[in-house]
Amino acid sequence: MTAEPFTAHSSRWPVPPQDGYTVDDLFTLPDLPPHTELLDGSLVFVSPQRFFHSCMIDLLVSGLRSSAPRELKAVREMSVVLDRRNVPEPDVSVVRSDAVTGPGLTRFQAADVLLAVEVVSPDSEARDRDTKPGKYASAGIPNFWLVDMAGTDNHPVVRVYELDPVSKAYALTGIHHDRLKTGVPFPIDIDITREALDEL
CATH class of the missing domain: 3.90.1570.10 (tt1808, chain A)
Incomplete structure (x- = not known):
């Protein structure tokens, strides 16, 4: 049995587009954590709250x-x-x-x-x-x-x-x-x- 080679695309996190994400991406990307925000084209994931x-x-x-x-x-x-x-x-x-x-x-x-x-x-x-x-x-x-x-x-x-x-x-x-x-x-x-x- 051989190990599967690691590739840059094997990460479960989405790779951002060159110009950043847009509102359409935020609502169509699969499996984003709850309460993900979009600020200046970047996805922001929320930590557990107090x-x-x-x-x-x-x-x-x-x-x-x-x-x-x-x-x-x-x-x-x-x-x-x-x-x-x-x-x-x-x-x-x-x-x-x-x-x-x-x-x-x-x-x-x-x-x-x-x-x-x-x-x-x-x-x-x-x-x-x-x-x-x-x-x-x-x-x-x-x-x-x-x-x-x-x-x-x-x-x-x-x-x-x-x-x-x-x-x-x-x-x-x-x-x-x-x-x-x-x-x-x-x-x-x-x-x-x-x-x-x-x-x-």
């Missing part, structure tokens, strides 16, 4: 759904097509209800998104803080939240940003430690204390 990450997503989705008007929906971990080479997956999004076309839906267009939320993870900190906000702003998503832990008790902190239509960049409008209270994209009042997180 418990804080999962609970914070649940807390925000629950709070947003309880106060969202009928024409808007809060969704978790859905791909958003920004352009042909960028398809991130915000941890939470608020989208127009008419963009939800059925249970087989796999992505939203940037024009349908009113809010993108990223909960910072150690493995994706630079992407969450720097790369993604810039791309969301360039795509015209009007609101962005960045969620992190702070203090010795690791309590949640939510930084709220609004898009400046002139500069096409986000401007910080508030830093929230105990209650997330804002009027955009609709009136929101969510308990984000450590206790609220622990009750989930």
Whole structure:
């Protein structure tokens, strides 16, 4: 019995095209890991998340759904097509209800998104803080939240940003430690204390 020779194509990982991947590749390549994102034509694989990450997503989705008007929906971990080479997956999004076309839906267009939320993870900190906000702003998503832990008790902190239509960049409008209270994209009042997180 002879061993099969190793070839460059024997790897189970896809070989990227010379100009990088596109949105069509992301949704047609077989066997990609769950929650794969496309940033600047590169596939980004997500590492296992912290418990804080999962609970914070649940807390925000629950709070947003309880106060969202009928024409808007809060969704978790859905791909958003920004352009042909960028398809991130915000941890939470608020989208127009008419963009939800059925249970087989796999992505939203940037024009349908009113809010993108990223909960910072150690493995994706630079992407969450720097790369993604810039791309969301360039795509015209009007609101962005960045969620992190702070203090010795690791309590949640939510930084709220609004898009400046002139500069096409986000401007910080508030830093929230105990209650997330804002009027955009609709009136929101969510308990984000450590206790609220622990009750989930």
